[in-house]
Amino acid sequence: MFLGDGMSLPTLAAARTLLGQRAGRPGEESQLSFEAFPTVGLAKTYCVDSQIPDSACTATAYLCGAKANLGTIGLTAAAPRGDCAASQRRANRVHSVAAWALDDGRDAGIVTTTRVTHASPAGAYAHVADRDWESDAAVRAAGADPRQCPDIAHQLVHSHPGNRFKVILGGGRREFLPEHVEDEEGAPGLRADGRNLIEEWQADKARRNATYHYAWNREQLLQANATLPDYLLGLFESSHLRYNLETDPATEPTLAELTEVAIRSLARNERGFFLFVEGGRIDHAHHDNHVELALDETLELSAAVARAAELLDERDSLLVVTADHAHVMAFNGYTHRGGDILGPSDDADSDGVPYMTLSYANGPGHRRAEGSKRPDVTQDADYRELRWRSHADAPLASETHGGKDVAVFARGPAAELFAGVLQQSQLPHIMAYAACVGDGARLCDAHSAAPERD
Incomplete structure (x- = not known):
């Protein structure tokens, strides 16, 4: 399952246009790798208690199969956000498709460009009343007891199903290290309990007499790709991985490279595997109104999907690509065919002031009007630099999510079932059902036992 965090429909249209324009074409006719999949549907993204969702309740929906409350992960809507006691009630917990796969003898893993403890990947393994409880210090700061409600990093290392994931690749070293310990690049940890969960992960694998490898840079990842240990943990930044356009390719792997290593590792299990891959920084760039970064991160996800499609046979491997929620980037104006997707519209407002083809309904890109006219953003001193902010209507410190449906693309066994308008859950x-795991196993058994009809 591939997840473009915040990958709205306008984001897809703009990203494919940018892809074509980078190749010297008009752009609109281009196609992202997964847009060639035979089945396309839409998913409704709302939370139980919120019209506009976040990445926590949506992760619970598309990984655990249940709608949930804003900010909660792996819990039913009976657990309010921040309620530690409610999160510990077994009846309030829901389990992910990754856990279903493991229970059936498959393998599982996660890959992300965010912290591996961030909301989206945490949906694969955590049960937590607040998505921000990534380390014990965050649990304590909220007035809860981490001994009663373990933090997300602790659950990944010590609880089922995270402690059985064969592959964990992303960022977030700080959530695993004590406050007094600096990581390989000099950034301090956040943990207040004095525990080094990276070392505890290594010790756990050693006790199992399994081969294991911890990587913090690209070279070490490629070493693991050559040897393929039983277990692989890669944490490549203190927090999130850097944006593709701002990274150092010598030290940080691409999402496609991470995906390939994960697939090669997990595919050794003859019974199969479940892998979750997130292009998580699409969302972060949108929140900051950095439209070029958001579109480029979308192209990186497309490249990762293309690599997976090359490695996996369509006859026995289901690939699903979707988003958790939308954003409020608008694709607007009456620009001529092939017009610069990152530039201004051919049109202008009623005062003759240019506006961008891609702009935002709200966010940090707001410019206050001087007099009765909007400011001309094309006159900004940093106009079109990588971190230049496109115009936003309502001023906010961070652009918001949108409530629109998101696309679902599928290829492989049972792909046709993803057509239509679906609940995200x-x-x-x-x-x-496609993999015959979890509740789907009973449906598979019933289907195979049904008499054939003429």
Whole structure:
């Protein structure tokens, strides 16, 4: 399952246009790798208690198969955000398709460009009343007891199903290290309990007499790709991985490279595997109104999907690509065919002031009007630099999510079931049916036992 965090429909249209324009074409006719998949549907993204979702309640939906409350992960809507006691009640917990796969003898793993403890990947393994409880210090700061409600990093290392993931690749070293310990690049940890969870992960694998490898840079990852240990943990930044356009390729792997290593590792299990891959920084760039970064991160996800499609046979491997929620980037104006997707519209407002083809309904890109006219953003001193902010209507410190449906693309066994307008929480149940795991196993058994009809 590939997840473009915040990958709205306008983001897809703009990203494919940028892809073509980078190749010297008009752009609009271009196609992202997964847009060639035979099945396309839409998913409704709302939370139980919120019209506009976040990445926590949506992760619970598309990975665990249940709608949830804003900010909660791996819990039913009976657990309010921040309620530690409610999160510990077994009846309030829901389990992910990754756990269903493991229980059936498959392998599982996660890959992300965010912290591996961030909301989206945490949906694969955590049960937590607040998505911000990534380390014990965050649990304590909220007035809860981490001994009663373990933090997300602790759950990944010590609890089922995270402690059985064969591959964990992303960022977030700080959530695993004590406050007094600096990581390989000099950034301090955040943990207040004095525990080094990276070392505890290594010790756990040693006790199992398994081969294991911890990587913090690209070279070490490629070494692991050559040897393929039983377990692989890669944490490549203190927090999130850097944006592709701002990274150092000598030290930080691409999402496609991470995906290939994960697939090669997990594919050794003859029974199969479940892998979650997130292009998580699409969302972060949108929140900051950095439209070029958001579109480029979308292209990186497309490249990762293309690599997976090359490695996996369509006859026995289901690939699903979707988003968790939308954003409020607008693709607007009456620009001529092939017009610069990152430039101004051919049109102008009623005062004759230019506006951008891609702009935002709200966010940090707001410019206050001087007099009765909007400011001309094309006159900004940093206009079109990588971190130049496109115009936003309502001023906010961070651009918001949108409530629009998101696309679902599928290729492989049972792909046709992803067509139509779906509840987001249906997605893992369809995947489970295709793989015959979890509740889907009973449906598979019933289907195979049904008499054939003439």
